[in-house]
Every structure is written in structure tokens, then in C-alpha cells.
Amino acid sequence: MNPIIDMQNVSWKRQDKTILSNVDWKVFSGEHWAVLGLNGSGKTSLLNMVNGYIWPTRGKISVLGHPFGKTDIRELRKSIGWVSSSLQEKIVDTEYTEAIVVSGKYASIGLYENPTNKDFQKAIHLMEDLGCSHLEGRTYQTCSQGEKQKLLIARGLMASPDLLILDEPTNGLDFISREALMVTITRLATQENAPTIIFVTHHIEEIIPVFTNTLLLHQGEVFDKGARQEVLTNERLSHFFNRNVQVEWHHQRPWMTLRD
Incomplete structure (x- = not known):
């Protein structure tokens, strides 16, 4: 079985x-x-x-x-949904919500194509699934x-991607909104034929049970990777953050505090 993501000894330099540095990472279906x-x-x-916007210096x-190197990256991106704060900043304020979702089919900022009624029906269905059809x-x-x-998550799903990347999607959310989004992501991840999800964060309590594995990235290097309960331990995270930390698990979620 081919991995969804396969990085072998990948390094990237910018202006020397x-x-x-030396990133090895495999993500498999499921x-x-x-x-x-x-x-x-x-x-x-x-x-x-992963999205092919930058190319490895090595690996x-x-x-x-x-x-x-053997792939049309523009075509590949159509199979990857990407949600990020930078994307949110590019959306025109006066754009209608359903048009924003439909634009994900074309991976465009704004709707410049001629979508069909079926496209808009799919957009509304996705909004219903994500609990935002009232918009x-x-x-x-x-x-x-x-x-x-x-x-934006609905937009990322519009093209039925095989891979969905959520880049710090909780930025700017209050606690209630964040937890509501975590419920939405759980529901999405557990659906039949769900895409493989990569969730990027710097808050360990956001690593909810559907995220079976964790990659720890430190100064451009893979510090650790594997099953989340094996990676998110007191010892490993204290070393990772270079601070003495305590990890406690509540409802299968890790919560971290500093120890004296």
C-alpha cells in the first residue's frame, strides 16, 4: 500500500x-x-x-x-484540501457563503467558473454536515x-479530497467555538470515506482522540513521531519543550501544565 504522504530524508534551505532537516515521515490511509x-x-x-509550493533541497x-518530479503538482493539489489562516485573509468579505464553499471545487479564491446547481447542492450538503447550513x-x-x-473546511471538502490539511484552524477562536470545531472535526474524521486529516497545532489539548498519531517538529527536525499516547508523555514533552511539564489525560485528551 502506498503511503498518503511519504517523505524520505527531506531537507529544505532558504537563503543558506x-x-x-532530514525529515522522514510516512502517513498511511486510515x-x-x-x-x-x-x-x-x-x-x-x-x-x-506537501502541497508542492516549495521543493526539497534534498530528499x-x-x-x-x-x-x-514525476507529477503535475497543480493536478495533485485538486486532491488536497487545505484550510489555513492565510486563506481566510484572502476571502472577499462580501462573498456569499455558498459561493465560497463551491470555489473549493476549483481551488480558487473567489468564484470565476460556472458552477452547476449540483455544485451548489453539494455545497449546502457540506454546510449541513458541518453544522453551518444556517449561513x-x-x-x-x-x-x-x-x-x-x-x-473553509466545507470549501476544502468540496473537491472530495483524499487528504485534508487543517493548519491551526482554531486560531482566533474562543474556548466555546474551539470545542465546537473539535466536535465538527471528530464527526468529519469518523465518517465513511473520510479523507486523511493532518491537523497542525501548538496546543496539545487539541489532539483529540481521532488523531491516532502525532508528529513532534522541533526547529525543523522530527523530534518524535508515532501513536499519540506514546509520544505525548511527561518525559518526551519535557525534553521537547525543554521545560518540566506534566501531561494529564481527561476524556482521552492530553492537557499540559508546567511543573515546578
């Missing part, structure tokens, strides 16, 4: 500065991964590489069974931050 790291750890660069990459007919600027994130 090493951003990613797995959902959380990527955990502090700001500046290389998480966004890793995602840009090999294959995504969805397509090796880089139909409204403009983007009238939506709350949590509603906007749900719309």
Missing part, C-alpha cells in the same frame, strides 16, 4: 538557512495525524512542501502515491470566526 510544534518549528514549511517526496445566503463578513472556519 536550513528550515527543514490514519489521522496531529503535527505539534512551537512557532517557528517549520510546520508551515512542511505543509507547503524524496510522494503524496497520494505521486512522486514529486446560506449570508456574506462572509457577517459570520463569526468559528463559522468562517467551518465554511
